[in-house]
Amino acid sequence: MIGLILPIRQRKKTNLKGSDFTGSRDKHFKGQQSTEELICFFRRHWVTVLSDVGLWTLLTFAEIVFISNFGRFAGVVRGNVPIGILYFGVLVLMTVYLHKIFLRFFAYFLNIVVFTDSRVIVHNKTLFMKDSHEVLDVTKIQDVKKTQDGIFGNFLQYGELVITLASDKAVRPIPYVPNVNFHFRCLSRIKRDADLRGQIEHLREEEFRDHRSFSKEKSEEMIRLERQQVEDAYKKIMGEIVKSKTEVVRVNIRPPVYHAPSYTDLVLPQGDLDM
Amino acid sequence: MFMVKLLVVMLMLGSVAFAVVAQIRLLSYVKKHQLPESKYTYLFKFIRLRHVNALYFLSVVAYAVLFTWITFYYL
Numbered sequence: 001m002i003g004l005i006l007p008i009r010q011r012k013k014t015n016l017k018g019s020d021f022t023g024s025r026d027k028h029f030k031g032q033q034s035t036e037e038l039i040c041f042f043r044r045h046w047v048t049v050l051s052d053v054g055l056w057t058l059l060t061f062a063e064i065v066f067i068s069n070f071g072r073f074a075g076v077v078r079g080n081v082p083i084g085i086l087y088f089g090v091l092v093l094m095t096v097y098l099h100k101i102f103l104r105f106f107a108y109f110l111n112i113v114v115f116t117d118s119r120v121i122v123h124n125k126t127l128f129m130k131d132s133h134e135v136l137d138v139t140k141i142q143d144v145k146k147t148q149d150g151i152f153g154n155f156l157q158y159g160e161l162v163i164t165l166a167s168d169k170a171v172r173p174i175p176y177v178p179n180v181n182f183h184f185r186c187l188s189r190i191k192r193d194a195d196l197r198g199q200i201e202h203l204r205e206e207e208f209r210d211h212r213s214f215s216k217e218k219s220e221e222m223i224r225l226e227r228q229q230v231e232d233a234y235k236k237i238m239g240e241i242v243k244s245k246t247e248v249v250r251v252n253i254r255p256p257v258y259h260a261p262s263y264t265d266l267v268l269p270q271g272d273l274d275m
Numbered sequence: 276m277f278m279v280k281l282l283v284v285m286l287m288l289g290s291v292a293f294a295v296v297a298q299i300r301l302l303s304y305v306k307k308h309q310l311p312e313s314k315y316t317y318l319f320k321f322i323r324l325r326h327v328n329a330l331y332f333l334s335v336v337a338y339a340v341l342f343t344w345i346t347f348y349y350l
Contacts, residue, residue, distance in 0.1 A: 006325055007329050027309075028308070041311075042316060067345060074349035081279070084276055084279040088279050099335075102327070105327045105331070106297070106328075112308075125304070
């Protein structure tokens with residue numbers, strides 16, 4: 001487990017999360033949905049940490065110089081409390097800067113932008129201070145614009161992706177995108193695929209609705225059948241027999257027996273039924 | 276001078292403790308986010324998170340040991 005954060009060879013494990021049972025749920029990142037497919041992800045361009053690399057180099061150089069030459073002015077510090085406190089203050093500053101620089105390096109690795117087949121997820125995170133997620137639905141994206149300004153942007157191939165949302169025309173810029181042409185094409189394809197998927201789903205819904213309901217002709221026929229059922233029920237009361245709800249059985253009606261009006265006279269023999 | 280030495284030791288212990296807490300938080304993050312890395316997502320196309328992390332931990336420990344030793348040796 002420690003191999004996740006330290007350069008130790010890891011033992012390969014079977015990924016149970018990727019099984020059919022859970023689909024892709026939480027497979028690559030926390031919050032991934034079971035039917036969601038990861039297309040690609042990226043971090044900011046390395047030019048954003050260039051200043052931190054320079055600062056770290058400077059700090060390391062200063063520490064080496066400080067340590068190697070400390071013996072020369074150790075005699076000044078020894079026994080001198082104010083200089084000792086100053087020495088302690090320098091150490092505090094160097095310690096704080098050391099941690100700060102590395103926390104910025106970590107923030108570079110933790111800030112990611114993920115493209116899935118249905119969402120764009122912008123995750124801004126630092127180790128201690130910040131943890132914010134922003135999720136953009138691909139179907140809600142109206143426009144994607146790429147800007148690549150400046151000599152460094154063109155030379156080092158980084159730029160800005162500007163996503164315009166369809167709902168409120170809100171604009172979400174993603175700065176310092178590395179290989180911006182590739183990610184622009186990638187996002188455009190994801191959007192096109194999502195549009196196509198939406199159209200297919202719409203057609204499927206229509207087809208499903210058509211199969212479940214009746215067309216106009218069928219509806220009229222159904223109304224006619226229902227009306228016939230009512231009429232048949234009425235006729236049954238009046239002396240006819242309806243075999244089923246939709247099929248009327250014609251009956252040879254015997255002439256009414258006026259001389260002996262009783263209930264048994266209305267019961268028909270089986271042979272009188274015309275099927 | 277004893278007070279300065281004591282403060283330096285406490286500072287270095289605090290620094291190492293902070294680094295350990297950072298390791299724990301980093302581990303909990305990395306366990307949840309196992310993204311398919313490639314050379315296009317590494318820093319300068321070859322530096323991984325674990326390399327930076329190892330460098331961080333080594334730097335903090337080396338810094339603490341060296342400056343504690345210097346403080347006790349020279350002061």
